[in-house]
Amino acid sequence: MKLTKKIQLPALLAAGFIIASPASARQVKLEVAMAEPLILAGKKNTTFIKIGLTGFDFTKDGEDRAPVNVAIVLDKSGSMDGEKIIKAREAAKMAIRRLDENDIVSVILYDSTVRVIVPATKVSDKEAICAQIDRIAAKGSTALFAGVSKGAAEIRKFINKERVNRVLLLSDGQANIGPKSPGALGELGGSLIKEGISVSTIGLGSGYNEDLMFKLADRSDGNHAFAENGVDLVRIFDAEFGEILSVVAQEVLVKIECADGVRPVRVIGREAEISGASATVLLNQLYSGQEKYIVMEVEVPAGRAKTTRQVASVELSYANMATNTTDTLASTVAVRFTDVKNEVAENTNKKVMASCMLQVGTMENDRALALRDAGKIDEARRVLLANGIRLQAEGERWGSNDLSFYGALNTSDAGKLDKKSWLLNRKQMRDTQYKNQKQRSY
Amino acid sequence: MRPRLVIVFLLLVLTPLALLAWLGVKSAKDERRQVSERFRQVFDGQLADIETLIGKSVGELERQLYATSDIRIPTAENIRKIIRRERLARQIFIVGADGGFLHPLISEKSTRQEREFFERTRSIWDSGVRFGERGEAGKDRSAGKVAQYSQTRRPTDPVQQFNLQQAEVQTLNAAPISRQELAPLSDPASGWHSWFWGDGLNLLYWRQPFPGGPVVGIEVERMVLLSDIVAALPTETGIGSGRMVLADARGKPIYQWGDYEQGDGELPLAERRLGAPLEMWRLRYFSKNNPGSGPLRAGTLTGLFGGLTAAGAALLGLAMYFYRENSREMRAAEQKVSFVNQVSHELRTPLTNIRLYAELAGEKIEQDADPGLRKCLGIVSAESNRLGRLIGNVLTFAKRDRDTALRLAAGDVDEVIKSTVEHFRPALENAGMEVRIALSCAGDCKLDADALEQILANLFSNAEKYASSGELLFVSSCRRGQNTEIRVEDRGPGVAKAFRKHVFEAFARLGDELTEAVSGTGIGLSIARDLARQHGGDLRIEDSKEGKGCCFVLSLAAPEVES
Structure with missing residues (x-):
């Protein structure tokens, strides 16, 4: 899933609750967004944050690329x-x-x-x-x-x-x-x-x-x-x-500090070190024009309607391969509470939600793989079929072809758990999991 | 060729060959052992060099760990940052002077990695191992384990915990750590600790910046250690075609190099245990040019085989030569017999006539009694008898293989002995021998009198020829059941024990001074024994009872005939 289309910063700001540092041509773009910028008031909510990192384009003739x-x-x-x-x-x-x-x-x-x-x-x-x-x-x-x-x-x-x-x-x-x-x-x-x-x-x-x-x-x-x-x-x-x-940045360190009362549940799809309210994720590099992202599940305490709550601040530092400097960027993200249930869905950031759902779906796919390894073929099949149905539904809901496609892939995986095709399909499943988790471009 | 001869020849050839082969293999093995010993020394040297290489690598790691353990501001956040940066550090821990953990602490703030650290290292803390000297605070706690789980001493109040940590931090900082100050390898206040967890050996490096103070420990990222050692090791062996293997505690190869593929369960030519902290690992050297074990090399074997073949051929040639010489003599003797046999037939008739007319002449001149004439006739008669015996012998010998049957008839053994003795008496007495007889086998029994006479004649003739110096011939007979035993004793020089068997063989005239002066055909005793055996008995030599001379014992199966 090559993300060539860049999300427009002003549009994201308009969607609300996103503050990103200004991106220059030779600067990695940091986008921190809530999957659900608007959440129900009066109860504890579990939702997702997506931290997107997009490598800048280097000059097309390739002279500029890092050795x-x-x-x-x-x-x-x-x-x-x-x-x-x-x-x-x-x-x-x-x-x-x-x-x-x-x-x-x-x-x-x-x-x-x-x-x-x-x-x-x-x-x-x-x-x-x-x-x-x-x-x-x-x-x-x-x-x-x-x-x-x-x-x-x-x-x-x-x-x-x-x-x-x-x-x-x-x-x-x-x-x-x-x-x-x-x-x-x-x-x-x-x-x-x-x-x-x-x-x-x-x-x-x-x-x-x-x-x-x-x-x-x-x-x-x-x-x-x-x-x-x-x-x-x-x-x-x-x-x-x-x-x-096409590497444009290296030693990419992302620190996510959750605001008071917000609890980090887990980082999905990437190795992270979580200590108390902070999480650290290390990426070795970013590639030109490619988005890598981190999905973190957080627990937000109950809030009153029509109030805003800080959820997390994100710090990014990386070695810029174009300028050979160490650059830092920072951003914060917040949620707003509402009483109206419909508004939550209406305001959901579809692209962000799709990314988060892809990570969740990939995790389920991995769980099915583990079940199959343990010899629980029927259970593995059930998990894959359910995952397929849900992903396809989510894909339709958030308008993501990637999700729908992965849903179909899960359904197809469910039919390849028998001995004959398993050996090869297991490799295929791992390949796709990797592609999803790490946003591999090919 | 007779089977006995074949065996003799085989022994003659094979015994020295086997001896040579044994000596050859033994010397080859000895040489190989020496070569192997020299090789082993070379291999040991190589392994020692490799160990030095590993030692250097570990020393470098130790320097890095020493530097990493120099923590200026030991806050949890800072330590985590260090772990993120330092590839050798899987986890860093600090144990206070009293033996309790200062970092990591199990709390809501601890990371998954920190929790897992306690899982991995549980056995260390359970074993009560302590690192460094114990501080004042620690001495107060006389009982129990030094390093305790943080849960047991963790204050419930987070603020208090923080303060405690800060206080300990002060102590840690009080000890200035300077990289140049101490050479890590000789630092007595630092060390390694190894333990098993998961699928292999794990290492922990610890350092106590000042006596009695807190101990900083680093759990070494085991794969980094391994990877760095592998990176430092060569990819090819310097010594011919072989295989170096760095093996773990279970003997599984961690890394190997060299272009020889060792087999499963193949024993290394040389092995070396590594020094601390990797004492569980060993270095092994394998090679196909295994000079110390396995079968001998093809070259050695070919040489040995060639040498043995040559020696075998030479021995065989020698044996064949002797055999040919021997058989030529045999053939010559047989030709002699065959010639004499033919001549004998021709001689018998005229000889019989001579004997007949000599006897007739003897009877006729009895009255005239010219002693000179009578003596002459006596000699003619005696010599013609002798010639008759010789001819008889030759004919018997020639017939031997045709297995002629005995002509058994009733006869008296003693009578036969007496008559034969009487025949020989003049000749024996002439040779200066006294003849004594002691016979006790009177009575008829079934026997071939001619055969017995021929046997006795041969024995007496021998005595006359070889034992006349003994001046006595003693002939006795007695009955032993169905057998008749006749002893013919003399006081001559006797027959040495070693030759007794051979005197019965045809043409076996003993090659010493005894027989040199005397002529003979060399078939007499052979014929005598054959006849005795045909007669259901045997002829053998015994020691004379007098201690001098020899005694022929003739036994015959001669059952008595009831008259």
């Missing part, structure tokens, strides 16, 4: 043999040809051991690098953890806040040497983001561990995607490189 520091970590274990390794080589070469001499690239291969075939180097001789990639042949088992570790080590050689630091991991198999649990790889991802390194994970075929790949990307705020075959892989590799080449 990147990418480690391409390729699985060359035995299972990659054949078409997969050919396409992986093709994808990697295509990606390297998009870079220029300000960029740094390294290529790491892993099977049961790890080899750095291209140590971190400036991309000045693309053909020499591509020649190295052409020599890759598949065999052995899968030392995924070591592959990522070595990839990160190559990144560290030239790590720089002014560069986009990214490990691009391709795997088609189960990690079997070194740490291999989704939790462990998630921890690794969680620590890499502290250094400003994101890991994007691409799972190829039906053999990889999607939970591991999901967690690693999720905790490091990279991307995760599922490539069903070699052709898909080339497309995704290309899209991922497009993203990497």
Whole structure:
């Protein structure tokens, strides 16, 4: 769901209760909005806040883009043999040809051991690098953890806040040497983001561990995607490189401070640290012209009708890749109470509500997946069907095609819980969950 | 070739071969053990180098942790900020002088991460481990655990809690921490603590800025530690084709490098336990050029096999040579016999005539009694008898394989002995031997008198030839059940025990001074024993009772005949 259309700031202000700092051309846009700016008076309400962050456009010719520091970590274990390794080589070469001499690239291969075939180097001789990639042949088992570790080590050689630091991991198999649990790889991802390194994970075929790949990307705020075959892989590799080449902000720290009496319930879809009334969310980067958002569920205490209540203040700080400065932005959001029930629905911010509902729906989809994992197929099916119906209804209500489409997808997922198609569909489900939660552009 | 000969030849060839093979393998193994020992030293050196590398990596982490533990303003907010920034810190905790937690505290304000921290570390606090020296406040609390759950001492009033925290913060700040002041590795007021949680080893670094003061602890982000160590380790081994493995407490590889794929359950050539705080982990080295175990290398085996083949061929050649020599002699002897056999047939008729006419002549000149003439005739008669025996022997030997049947008839053993002795008496006495007989087998029994006579003749003839120096021949007979036993004893030089078996073999004339001066065909005893065996008995040599000479014991199955 590419959000190319930018929401007009004045319009949002007119909708009320939104105060955003003025956005310049080279400034990230921060939009904080209530899903329901008007809520019923006289009772405790649970509602959603959406914090939208939109990267600015850099000049179209691309000269302005931030230099990147990418480690391409390729699985060359035995299972990659054949078409997969050919396409992986093709994808990697295509990606390297998009870079220029300000960029740094390294290529790491892993099977049961790890080899750095291209140590971190400036991309000045693309053909020499591509020649190295052409020599890759598949065999052995899968030392995924070591592959990522070595990839990160190559990144560290030239790590720089002014560069986009990214490990691009391709795997088609189960990690079997070194740490291999989704939790462990998630921890690794969680620590890499502290250094400003994101890991994007691409799972190829039906053999990889999607939970591991999901967690690693999720905790490091990279991307995760599922490539069903070699052709898909080339497309995704290309899209991922497009993203990497369009980073406009890094170290994006969002602090949400709830006003007195307002309780943060949870942040949906993203890793957050909640302490008392404040929540902190770290994003590693924002991409040009793309909106990333955070959805937080809050509990607002009862208020009298026709009064206004502050709900939260949001502080944003990020490293601006265009100006190489650390910029900060702040905004607050409030609600107004009403006695009239109809007014609540009438005043609902449809776009915001749609985003929030997508997160809730994604969470339900994840719950169904967990149920299926536990062997409760019937229960999983019920959850998916209910989720599908609700999402489609919400989609109609808030005028969101994305919601309706995801609703239909859930209904279709409900029919793919049997053994035959589950393996592949589970990967597809994780892929879509990731896309929704992290607003992946492709 | 006779089966016994085959066995002898096989032994002759195989025994030295087996010995050579054993020695070869043993020396190869010894050499391999030495080589393996040298390799092990090299591998150990390599592992030690790798350990140093890991040590450096851990040292670097420790320096980072030391810096991280330098918390100027230890408010909860600030600590959380540090955790957000520091990739090594999964959680930071501060334990006060009295052993109670100052951070994190379980309250409405604590984060999910902080709650989970207590879940993970519960076993540490339950075990009563304490970090650093105990402060004054701590000493007052004589009983119980040092580090307690915050719930147990958390004041209910948030304001009070805040104040307490502030007060402790003052103490913490009172100890100035300077990065240059202490080298982290030698700082006695800091240390590591490891514990198991989840699926592996977890580490905790703690530091007490001043004695008796609060302790700052950092729960190390285990994956960062691992990832940094992996990043610091090489991707290829420097020593040939091998595989280095960093294995965890369960022996599972964490990271490995080198282009050799070790098999499941394969034993490493060298192993090294890491030093603290990673003492649960070990380094292992595997290689296909495993010089210390497994089968011998193909090269060694080929060499050994080649050597053995050559030695085997040489031995076989030698054995064949001896066999050919031996069989040539046998053939020559057999040809001799066959020739003599043919000649003997031709000789028998004229010899019989000679004996007949010599005897007739003897009877005729009895009256004339010219002693010289009579002596001459006696010699003619005796020598023709002797020749007759020799011819008889040769013919018997030649017939031997055709298994001629005995001609059994009633006869008296003693009579046969007596007559044979009488035949030989002149010759024996002529050789200076006294003949004594002691016979006790009178009476008819079933026997082949010719065969017995031939046996005895051979024995007496031998005695005459070889034992005349003993000056005595003693012949005795007795009955043992159905068997008749005849002993022929002399006082000659005797037959050494080792040769006793061989004297019965054809053409086996003992090659010593005893037989050198005497002529013979070498078939006499062989024939004698064959005949004895045909007669249901045997012929053997025993020691003479007098301690000198030899004693041939002839036993025959000669049942008595009832008259």
